[in-house]
Amino acid sequence: MSHSVKIRSKAEASKIWSQWSVWETVPGLDTSNNSGPQIFPNEKIVEEGSDIMLCCIARKGHIIKEFFLDPPVHVFNHTNGQVGLLTVKNVAHQEVPHISAYCMESCNEEQCYDHAVYIVGKPPDTPKYFSCQTQDMRIVTCTWSQGGDTNLYGRHSPKYTLSEEFSKQTVPCTVSCSEQCSCSWDVGQQRICNITVTVENPLGKKTATDVFDVTHRIYPAAPFQLWEEYTDTEITLYWKHQNKGIELFCQTEVFQPDGKVELHNSSDTHLHYASITLGGLQPYTTYAARVHCGAAKHFWKWSEWSEARSITTKEATPSGKLDIWRQITPVLGGRNVTLFWKQAPSFRANGRSISYEVSWEKVENGSKPESISFSSVYNSTRISIDNHSYRISIVAKNNVNYSLPSVLIIPKATGTEELKERVNGTDDGIFISWEPRHIYDSYVIDWCNFPMLQPCDFQWKRFGPNTSSALINSAAFVPGVRYNFHIYGSVANRAFLLAKKTGYLRELPPLLDPVVEKVELTFNAVTLSWGSYPTNESQPGFVRGYHVYVSPIHEDCSLKGSKKHVLPDESVLCKYTIENPEEKRYTVKHLLSNTKYKLVVKAYTGGGETPIVNFRYIDTPFNSNMLYLLVLLVIVPSLVAAICRWKMTWVKECCCPVIPSPNKSKVLSFKEFKIGSEKVLKISDTIPDMLAVDSKAEAQKLHPWSQLSSTSTEDKIDGHNSSWIYPNENEERDFISTPTPQTHTCFENFAYSSHLAVESDPYQIPERLQASQPELSVVLYQPHYYIDIFNEDAASTPRETAGRKTSPRYISQTDVHCLGRRF
Numbered sequence: 071m072s073h074s075v076k077i078r079s080k081a082e083a084s085k086i087w088s089q090w091s092v093w094e095t096v097p098g099l100d101t102s103n104n105s106g107p108q109i110f111p112n113e114k115i116v117e118e119g120s121d122i123m124l125c126c127i128a129r130k131g132h133i134i135k136e137f138f139l140d141p142p143v144h145v146f147n148h149t150n151g152q153v154g155l156l157t158v159k160n161v162a163h164q165e166v167p168h169i170s171a172y173c174m175e176s177c178n179e180e181q182c183y184d185h186a187v188y189i190v191g192k193p194p195d196t197p198k199y200f201s202c203q204t205q206d207m208r209i210v211t212c213t214w215s216q217g218g219d220t221n222l223y224g225r226h227s228p229k230y231t232l233s234e235e236f237s238k239q240t241v242p243c244t245v246s247c248s249e250q251c252s253c254s255w256d257v258g259q260q261r262i263c264n265i266t267v268t269v270e271n272p273l274g275k276k277t278a279t280d281v282f283d284v285t286h287r288i289y290p291a292a293p294f295q296l297w298e299e300y301t302d303t304e305i306t307l308y309w310k311h312q313n314k315g316i317e318l319f320c321q322t323e324v325f326q327p328d329g330k331v332e333l334h335n336s337s338d339t340h341l342h343y344a345s346i347t348l349g350g351l352q353p354y355t356t357y358a359a360r361v362h363c364g365a366a367k368h369f370w371k372w373s374e375w376s377e378a379r380s381i382t383t384k385e386a387t388p389s390g391k392l393d394i395w396r397q398i399t400p401v402l403g404g405r406n407v408t409l410f411w412k413q414a415p416s417f418r419a420n421g422r423s424i425s426y427e428v429s430w431e432k433v434e435n436g437s438k439p440e441s442i443s444f445s446s447v448y449n450s451t452r453i454s455i456d457n458h459s460y461r462i463s464i465v466a467k468n469n470v471n472y473s474l475p476s477v478l479i480i481p482k483a484t485g486t487e488e489l490k491e492r493v494n495g496t497d498d499g500i501f502i503s504w505e506p507r508h509i510y511d512s513y514v515i516d517w518c519n520f521p522m523l524q525p526c527d528f529q530w531k532r533f534g535p536n537t538s539s540a541l542i543n544s545a546a547f548v549p550g551v552r553y554n555f556h557i558y559g560s561v562a563n564r565a566f567l568l569a570k571k572t573g574y575l576r577e578l579p580p581l582l583d584p585v586v587e588k589v590e591l592t593f594n595a596v597t598l599s600w601g602s603y604p605t606n607e608s609q610p611g612f613v614r615g616y617h618v619y620v621s622p623i624h625e626d627c628s629l630k631g632s633k634k635h636v637l638p639d640e641s642v643l644c645k646y647t648i649e650n651p652e653e654k655r656y657t658v659k660h661l662l663s664n665t666k667y668k669l670v671v672k673a674y675t676g677g678g679e680t681p682i683v684n685f686r687y688i689d690t691p692f693n694s695n696m697l698y699l700l701v702l703l704v705i706v707p708s709l710v711a712a713i714c715r716w717k718m719t720w721v722k723e724c725c726c727p728v729i730p731s732p733n734k735s736k737v738l739s740f741k742e743f744k745i746g747s748e749k750v751l752k753i754s755d756t757i758p759d760m761l762a763v764d765s766k767a768e769a770q771k772l773h774p775w776s777q778l779s780s781t782s783t784e785d786k787i788d789g790h791n792s793s794w795i796y797p798n799e800n801e802e803r804d805f806i807s808t809p810t811p812q813t814h815t816c817f818e819n820f821a822y823s824s825h826l827a828v829e830s831d832p833y834q835i836p837e838r839l840q841a842s843q844p845e846l847s848v849v850l851y852q853p854h855y856y857i858d859i860f861n862e863d864a865a866s867t868p869r870e871t872a873g874r875k876t877s878p879r880y881i882s883q884t885d886v887h888c889l890g891r892r893f
Contacts (some may be wrong), residue, residue, distance in 0.1 A: 421468025
């Protein structure tokens with residue numbers, strides 16, 4: 071921009087200034103019309119995080135139309151006609167390596183446009199880990215870490231220079247940087263050095279310094295050309311190095327077969343090579359070794375490692391004994407002994423090829439031993455022996471010699487078996503315990519990893535004399551498989567069975583439900599049988615018992631003596647528990663007759679039972695006892711009542727004759743004739759069935775319908791001298807009433823006597839009224855008395871007589887006494 075300047079001055083020792091000069095104006099671009107707009111600063115390296123101000127000046131007579139940055143950033147923009155200002159705070163490095171500024175005047179010509187580029191970067195970091203060292207005390211190499219990225223590249227990238235402060239000279243070396251930077255040069259005879267490294271870019275400059283004695287910065291070269299000498303237990307390792315005349319201290323690293331690392335130190339005093347002897351090694355074992363060295367005096371750093379050397383020691387006699395065990399199976403006439411062997415932790419083959427030799431002989435008579443050999447791929451064999459005691463020996467053999475023998479004594483066959491005790495499994499294994507005895511020097515537990523297969527992967531494990539329990543675990547153990555364990559006490563190569571154990575890592579529910587083979591039904595009970603259900607090793611758990619579930623089809627169950635069991639669908643079953651797994655028969659009682667039930671039998675183990683899915687359905691029969699009771703209480707009385715109703719008349723006449731009502735009797739349907747207030751029946755109005763007379767003589771003289779005999783009844787009654795007279799049914803006569811006193815005959819219905827054989831004597835003579843009463847000339851009847859008149863000479867039979875006794879004869883029915891003669 072155009073600007074004006076004035077100036078004044080004063081003497082150095084004076085305090086008085088001179089007068090100001092006149093203003094001197096320097097013309098700027100704003101007064102020029104030769105080019106387009108211009109941006110200041112025109113090009114610049116901007117430090118990340120700093121603030122910058124940009125200015126754009128238009129030509130004379132023009133104004134700024136646009137002034138902006140790309141990529142866009144937050145700016146403070148101020149444009150005033152011919153001048154534009156942009157202020158950027160805290161400049162950041164964007165995805166693009168630079169920022170562009172654009173300025174445009176209010177015209178469309180090419181010269182109306184200008185732009186500038188600004189690169190955002192960082193100043194260099196101070197070199198880290200700057201140090202210098204030498205391998206031969208002549209060539210010095212300095213190394214350092216170049217630090218973080220400055221985001222400046224090409225001609226703006228950092229530049230490194232090294233200088234020696236004592237000589238004030240630049241170090242003549244070429245810097246190379248990859249993971250770290252380095253620079254090497256020849257120091258000649260100089261021993262003390264003060265080296266400064268300087269790194270510089272457009273945004274700054276940093277330095278680092280290292281002062282050192284060359285003899286204290288010796289970094290030896292790595293040993294090379296390694297070779298060895300070895301026996302079965304020692305290795306002597308040799309190597310060469312390049313650092314002539316420098317006393318070195320070396321370290322040998324030995325890799326053991328088990329992965330452990332051992333370090334062995336040695337001093338290098340030879341001029342041409344160095345060596346170290348490694349002892350205490352295992353025969354026929356491969357080791358790896360490597361070496362590095364450092365200055366013995368003024369140690370600075372270890373050299374790089376040499377190339378690793380692999381060395382195998384020589385063979386030797388096998389060390390230790392084999393771990394052997396056996397499995398005895400009785401057979402006819404003897405035993406089959408399966409022998410197993412494995413290399414114990416203390417056993418070492420110490421050779422390239424290994425084989426095994428098994429021999430056995432009787433203990434008693436010292437018979438000639440038998441033997442057999444096996445290659446290294448075998449770890450078991452089977453031999454057959456009789457029931458005597460045998461000594462069995464197994465040795466390992468390599469190309470050098472035999473190992474010490476491992477011996478087992480097989481005792482005589484005893485045939486004793488002990489019961490198995492159940493043991494519990496955990497997530498970590500199966501816990502086994504036993505009662506220790508001081509007479510044994512060790513204990514052995516054997517088992518099969520796969521008890522359902524053949525071979526079963528037989529395993530065994532030994533324990534010390536002070537052990538009384540063990541947690542047996544194996545990667546082969548799975549839930550739902552029963553494992554059998556034998557615990558032995560061992561002394562003097564003889565093993566004695568102490569206990570048998572059996573258990574599961576974890577019990578599972580039974581795979582199959584019991585199959586009900588037989589169902590016995592009564593009207594109120596059902597008996598279920600499932601005799602063939604197995605409870606042996608095939609089950610995934612120890613069968614502890616059974617559950618019997620019963621329920622009616624369409625309702626919940628509530629049988630007496632059961633427990634409720636609620637299914638997931640909230641239906642309720644009756645549950646019965648059988649705790650003896652060998653009891654495979656159960657009777658469910660208190661059922662209802664003629665009812666449909668669903669039932670199921672489930673076995674349960676320590677792992678529970680499977681969900682209830684399928685039911686068996688039964689129908690209880692009808693209760694026949696109830697049918698009998700129904701017959702007795704309902705049908706029989708109904709039948710009796712029907713028969714009685716059918717024979718009601720006969721029953722009434724036999725048991726309880728019906729007393730006719732006198733008012734309804736046809737006897738009273740005669741012509742009305744009264745004596746006082748009482749109706750009187752005239753005999754002439756009736757047709758009598760029979761007449762009784764005192765004697766045959768009188769019957770012959772008496773006309774039944776004219777005049778009745780007046781013979782006194784009381785004179786003849788004691789002699790039972792009376793007869794029945796049956797008149798002709800067609801005869802009808804009227805009794806003529808006369809004013810003169812007459813004696814009349816009274817006819818009686820025997821059935822009307824309610825006191826027969828209880829209160830009345832059949833031969834009692836009723837009270838006779840005086841015959842002198844002229845006003846009573848008609849026979850009257852009193853119903854609660856009667857006289858049974860028999861005539862021994864009568865022609866009628868007893869049957870006829872009985873018939874007549876039960877037949878009603880209606881003559882007169884009044885409540886007054888009968889007067890006159892009684893027939």
